Every structure is written in structure tokens, then in C-alpha cells.
Amino acid sequence: YSASALVNLSTMALTVDSTATINTSFGPSEFNITSLTMSLQGSPGAMTLGFTTSGTVLGQTANLVGSFGPDGYYLAGNLSSFNSGGISADGGVSFGYSSYTTNVTLPGNSAATNLPATTIVVTGGYTLPASVTSSLGLPAGSATFTGQLNTTADSFSASLQYTLANPAILVGTTTTTNLTLSSVAVTVSGGTSGVSFSTTVVG
Numbered sequence: 001y002s003a004s005a006l007v008n009l010s011t012m013a014l015t016v017d018s019t020a021t022i023n024t025s026f027g028p029s030e031f032n033i034t035s036l037t038m039s040l041q042g043s044p045g046a047m048t049l050g051f052t053t054s055g056t057v058l059g060q061t062a063n064l065v066g067s068f069g070p071d072g073y074y075l076a077g078n079l080s081s082f083n084s085g086g087i088s089a090d091g092g093v094s095f096g097y098s099s100y101t102t103n104v105t106l107p108g109n110s111a112a113t114n115l116p117a118t119t120i121v122v123t124g125g126y127t128l129p130a131s132v133t134s135s136l137g138l139p140a141g142s143a144t145f146t147g148q149l150n151t152t153a154d155s156f157s158a159s160l161q162y163t164l165a166n167p168a169i170l171v172g173t174t175t176t177t178n179l180t181l182s183s184v185a186v187t188v189s190g191g192t193s194g195v196s197f198s199t200t201v202v203g
Contacts, residue, residue, distance in 0.1 A: 027075055028097055028151045030120060031064070032056040051075075057095060065107070072099035074115060078107035093124035097151075122147040126160075140165040141183075155191035 026033045033055040040049050049068040054061060057077065066075030076096035094106035098115035105112045106123065115121055126143045141164040149156045163183040185200040 026053070027055070028118075028120060030057075030149070030151065031075070031097065033064070062095075071102070072117075074098035074100075074102055074104055076104055076106045093122060095120065095122045097121070116148070116150070118150060118152045120149045120151065138162065153191065155189070157187060157189040159185055159187040161185035 026036055033053050036051045036053045038049060038051045051066050051068070052063070053066075053075070054063050056062075057064075057079065060079055062077045062079050064075045064077035066073055074096060075098075076094070078095070079093040092108050094108045094113075096104050096106050096113060096115050097118075097120045098104065099118060101115065101117045103112040103114055106121075109123070113121060113123065123146050124144070126145055132138075141162050143160060143162050145158070145160050147156070147158040161183055162185075164181065167180040167182040181202075183202045185202075187198045187200070189196050189198075
């Protein structure tokens with residue numbers, strides 16, 4: 001355990017910074033976390049209790065950050081490299097978990113992501129194997145993936161969206177009224193009541 005306190009002699013404002021490492025199981029079992037390094041920072045009336053830790057996520061070791069608050073806690077991280085089943089991540093896979101519903105900017109992302117209570121959220125951009133794109137007859141494009149696993153309700157959802165680099169014209173021409181296809185998304189959801197599939201097409 002270590003701690004420090006700074007006093008601004010002009011304003012007499014007090015700033016506290018303390019850290020401690022605790023060896024204990026923490027977070028959802030899917031993250032396999034065994035210790036936390038906590039940090040208490042700020043000034044009286046504006047203190048934050050954050051933490052850093054590491055764990056095994058998606059079968060790989062990852063560093064995580066998080067924070068405790070009056071409603072619970074959240075943790076988030078990023079896998080800078082990921083490859084599974086021949087599908088590789090472009091720029092990494094971001095993930096997060098929260099014990100309460102909140103919005104968090106996951107590491108590697110620019111926009112905030114909604115984290116439902118007790119749910120693991122995973123997002124990433126992927127390069128599909130050439131064998132997949134050729135067998136499906138897909139033109140050039142990019143794929144994004146979002147997955148959610150509710151750790152208490154035993155439910156999940158996974159969505160894979162493929163966005164074409166250039167919208168495909170299905171009916172008509174570029175100079176006339178036409179029907180185009182710009183992206184296709186497939187979503188799989190499941191729980192105790194069964195599994196469902198849905199497809200979304202954007203033109």
C-alpha cells in the first residue's frame with residue numbers, strides 16, 4: 001500500500017493519491033481475474049476509486065481498467081491482436097462488463113458503448129477469410145462484430161455486419177432511380193427459451 005497527499009499552498013486544496021494491491025477473485029468468471037490494484041484519487045468531495053488488473057479474456061491475457069461507484073463497478077479492456085477460427089481482428093477487440101447499466105468508452109473506441117447490467121459486451125472490426133468472401137460471392141467490404149453475454153440470465157446475442165466498400169446496385173443504374181445494397185447484418189440471440197435468428201439489410 002502507498003499513499004501521497006499534495007496541498008496547494010495558495011488555495012489550500014488537498015489532493016490524495018493512494019494505491020493498494022489486493023489478491024482476490026473479482027468480476028465475472030469469464031474474465032478470470034485474481035488480483036486488483038486500486039487507486040484512490042482526487043480531492044475531498046470529488047474522490048474516484050479506480051483500478052487496474054489483468055485477466056484471461058477470450059482465451060488471451062489482457063489488461064483491464066475500471067472504476068467503483070455508488071451503483072457498482074465496471075471494467076473494460078482491449079485485445080490489440082486477436083485471431084480465432086481464421087477470423088482476425090482489425091485494430092483489436094474491445095470488451096467491457098458492468099454490474100449496473102451504464103455507458104463506457106471502451107479502450108480503442110472513440111464513442112461510448114452501452115453496457116447493460118451484468119453483461120459482457122465485445123466489439124471489433126474483422127477481416128473475413130478470403131475463402132468465406134469468395135464462397136459467398138461477397139464484394140470488397142469490412143465486417144464488424146458485436147456480442148453480448150448476460151452472466152446472470154444465461155442469455156446471449158451476437159451480430160455480424162458486413163458493409164460493402166461501394167454500395168451494390170441491385171435494380172436500375174447509377175444515373176437512374178435504383179435499389180442499392182450497402183450492408184447486411186445477421187444476428188443470433190439465445191436464452192432459456194431457445195435461439196432466434198434475424199437478418200437486416202440496409203440499402
